[in-house]
Amino acid sequence: MKILVTGTAGFIGHFVALKLLEMGHEVVGLDSINDYYDVGLKYGRLEEAGFTRAAVVPGQLIQSDKYASYRFVQGLLEDRELINQLFATEGFDAVCNLAAQAGVRYSLQNPHAYIDSNIIGFMNILEACRHHNVKNLSYASSSSVYGLNETMPFSTSHNVDHPVSLYAATKKSNELMAHTYAHLYGIQCTGLRFFTVYGPWGRPDMAPFLFTKAAFNGETIKVFNHGKMKRDFTYIDDIVEGVVRVIEKPCTANASWSGLTPDPSSSSAPYKIYNIGNSDTVELMDFIQAVEAAAGVEIAKEFMPIQPGDVVATYADVTDLTEDMGYRPSTPVTEGMRRTVAWYRDFYNV
Template identity: 80%
Template sequence: MKILVTGTAGFVGFYTAVKLLELGHEVVGLDSINDYYDVNLKFGRLAESGIARDDVAYGELVQSAKYSKYCFMQLQLEDKAMLDSLFADERFDAVCNLAAQAGVRYSLQNPHAYIDSNVVGFMNILEACRHNGVKNLSFASSSSVYGLNETMPFSTSHNVDHPISLYAATKKSNELMAHTYAHLYGMQCTGLRFFTVYGPWGRPDMAPFLFTKAAFAGDTIKVFNHGKMKRDFTYIDDIVEGVVRVILNPCAANPEWSGANPDSSSSSAPYKIYNIGNSNTVELLEFIEAVEAAAGVEIQKEFLPIQPGDVVATYADVSDLERDMDYAPSTTVQEGMRRTVAWYREFYGV
């Protein structure tokens, strides 16, 4: 297939594009390369996939020097005219939208960035798919949509109408918008609620990266909720395996769906929501111990109250993804952090 993957200078997008290329598909990558975090890391990922930093120019397709079937374009999803032109020229068979303004806490400081990228940008993706005959759309949602829900493990059948960050609200809105297009236009729309993804090339605003950086810099880390947070830490290889299976196996309408007793994870339209996580919740202090073991360093800690917008725990029920996609995450946090720390040592020369 010819597949558009957005967010390919980002963490999950970079790995997804490479995996699809290794399977023989043709990929066009897209990313705004914004400065939400260090752009050197984003350009590092692009370089790893054969896209030279000096060749990148806004709105121009760049051919990968490493993969003959990979091209990349720097582009904002909000740029509707340029996005429409790209769709019209390339005629995609499938679209995987992994681009978004990320981060829970940053959404408290810069809310408009989330509406621009995550709502307006996603609207542009939906419209471009609709008008160019793309029926196969998968997209990133987030475990943050569970908000105030305390029932564990989180199930896609649970109500998610109580988000506690604007980031989560925009991700919930993506699911609602996608369902509308599935119902109106027969687009096969599959949303993936990611659970705390980590690994080599990971995001520097996320705890696994911050902890690793602190271990080598001798810095003190902030441990929120006095270490009583629990997260379903999911290694990048396990995440990408699930993403690619969803792209290659687009969803169908649920023939048993009933409006009298509606299942929120599926529909009479070709629409499906999956959790994608390790399905094994880990307390923050245990995860920090895995970082310390991998780095061979004890990290200094400052224990603090929970931050606004944060949820106490995440824990994914991935039974439907396992059933439908034969998906089985298998990487322990100890093994995942060993690989992550090894990459960090090499990339940063520590």
């Protein structure tokens, strides 16, 4: 297939693109390369995929030096003209939309960035799929949509109408928008609720990276909610395995779906929501110990109250993804952090 993957200078998008290429697909990548976090890390990912920083020109498709079937364009999802032109000229078989303005805490500071990218940008993707007959759309949602839910593990059959951040609200909106286009236009829309992804090339605004950086720089980390947090930390390889399976097996309508007892995770339209995580919640302090063991350093800690927009725990029920796609995450946090710390040492030369 020829597949558009958005967010390919980002963490998950980078690895999804490389995996699809390995499987024999043709990939066109798109990313805004915004400065939400260190652009050097984003260009580093692109360079690993064969795109030199000097070659990147906004709005222009460039060819990878490493992969004959990989091209990239720098651009914004909210640039409707660019998105339409890309769809009109490329003839995609599938789209995997992983680009978004990420981060829970940043949504308190710059809310408009989330509306521009996550709402307007996603609308442009849906409209382009509609008008250019692309029926296979997968997209990133987030475990953040569970918000005030406390029933564990989080299930896609649960109601998710109580978000506690604008970021979560935009991701819930994406799911609603996707259902509308699945119902009206028959686009096969599969949403993936990601749970705390980590690994080499990971986002520097997330805890695994921050903890690793602190270990090598002698910094003090902030441990929120006084360490009484749980996260479904999921290693990047396990996430990618699930994403590519969804791309290769687009969802279908649920023939047994009933409007009298509606299942939120499926529909009479070709629409499906999956949790994608490790399904093995980890205590925050245990995760910090895994970082310390991998780095060989004890990290100084400052214990803090929980932050606005944060949730105490995340824990994924991935039964549907296992049954439908054979998804079985297998990387324990000790091994995942060993590989992450090894990458960090190499990339930052520490």
